[in-house]
Amino acid sequence: MVKKYVTPIVLLFMVAGCSSSMTSGNQNEEALAVGRLTTHASKLVEKAAVNVSIDLIHPTTKDVVSSFKPMLTKNxxxxxxELSKLADDLANQxxxxxxPVKLNNGQITGGKSRVVLDETKLVGELKNVRPLAKTLELPLQESAxxxxxxxxxxxDDVVIGSYKTNFNPTVKGRVENIAISSNEINQIVLxxxxxxxxxxxxGERTVERGYQEALEIVNKEFVMGIGGGxxxxxxxxxxxxxNAGLEILEVHSHSRSVGYVPAGKDATVSWGGPDFKFMNNKDYPVIIKTIVDRNSGTLEVQVLASQQTAAKI
Incomplete structure (x- = not known):
């Protein structure tokens, strides 16, 4: 009786033991393999994130303006x-x-488009850049x-706004500076x-461009400077x-009163400093005309429009 059941029992234990050993061995090997695979993949992702660089392309010239490396910690x-600083630096660049264009012998000449980088849109695109992307076109807005x-x-049919000021015709440097600068804005069309x-x-007021020394206001004091006047x-x-009703975008007053316009009606400018900016907010074009009378000492600036459009005013 004993011999009859020994063999099956031994076999049962042997089978059970082998199954347990094989199962345990397989589990350990699989866990180890998965662990190694995960670690290796993570390193590959990290390496790719560090090494992949995206070229930022100018939409018109197709030139590479800058390069950008995405980060894993996108949020x-x-x-x-970092993205905001990059967008700001590119905008400055x-x-x-x-x-604006000028009217020259009845023909419009010159002029350049206004170019503005959409910084908010760029930051959004950089945050959500496609995986493995190699280039990104910059969102530039151009307005000709x-x-x-x-x-x-x-x-130039009708004057829709004008203003006249007086100057001393005997102060040659100042008269010359007024004449040169007035000629630059004459016949500008907006x-x-x-x-x-x-x-x-x-443009810049330099001796090479014909500007001369004359009195100008600097820090509340009258001093001699190139382009005074x-x-x-x-x-x-x-x-x-x-007076023409155009939209003023930027204007600054002198640090002290001037004699050619009432207080608060002046617009000081300097190269690399204060500027005077405005926009044509009309639904029709206008032209700027300047009239300098060196003998009587007067400067008049007119803003004109066509008879047809002026009738809408």
Whole structure:
């Protein structure tokens, strides 16, 4: 009887033992393999995140403007600040104000588009950049001067705003500076929505460009400087533009009163400093005209429009 059941029992224990051993061995090996695989994959992801660089492309020229390396911690505050700084740096590099066109012998000439980087949109795109993406086109907005040859017909028919100031015709340096700067803004045409930046249009006041020494106000004091008197041009323009009802974007007053306009009606400008800016908020184009009389010592700035559009006023 004993022999009859020994063999099956032994076999049973042997089978049970082998099954337990095999199962245990397989579990340990699988866990170890998975653990190794996960660690290896994580390292690959981290390595890819560090090494992958995205080229930021100019939409018009297709040039690589900058490069950017995404981070794994996309929701961190530090990362958001880094993206905002990148967008701000690129905006300082790429943004360009509009240069308006001029009317020359009946034809519109010159002019450059206004270029603005959409910083908010760029930050959003960088935060959600596609995996394995190699390039990203910068969201630049370009606005060309809104003027056509057809739209300027009869543009100097009617004066919609003007202003006149006086100067001493015997002060040669000041007279010359007023004349040069007035000529720079003469015949400027602004279409609906077009902007005018005085410093950009008039340019730097240098001896090479014909500007001379004359009195100017610096820190509440009258001092000699190249281009003195140019603020009379900007102030006369400011009052003409205001009388025409155009939108003033930026204006600054002198640190002390000036004699050619009432207090608070002046517009001081300096290269690399204060500027005078305005926009044509009308639904029709306007033209700026300057009249300098060196003999009588007067400067007049007019803002004009066509007879047809002026009838809407």
């Amino acid at each position: 961190s505050e530090e990362y958001a600040q 790429l943004d360009q104000p509009m240069v 001067p809104n003027v056509s040859q057809e739209a300027i017909k009869g543009i 279409g609906p929505g077009d902007r005018f930046y005085f410093n950009l249009v008039v 140019i603020c009379q041009t900007s102030s006369t323009l400011y009052n003409a533009v205001a």
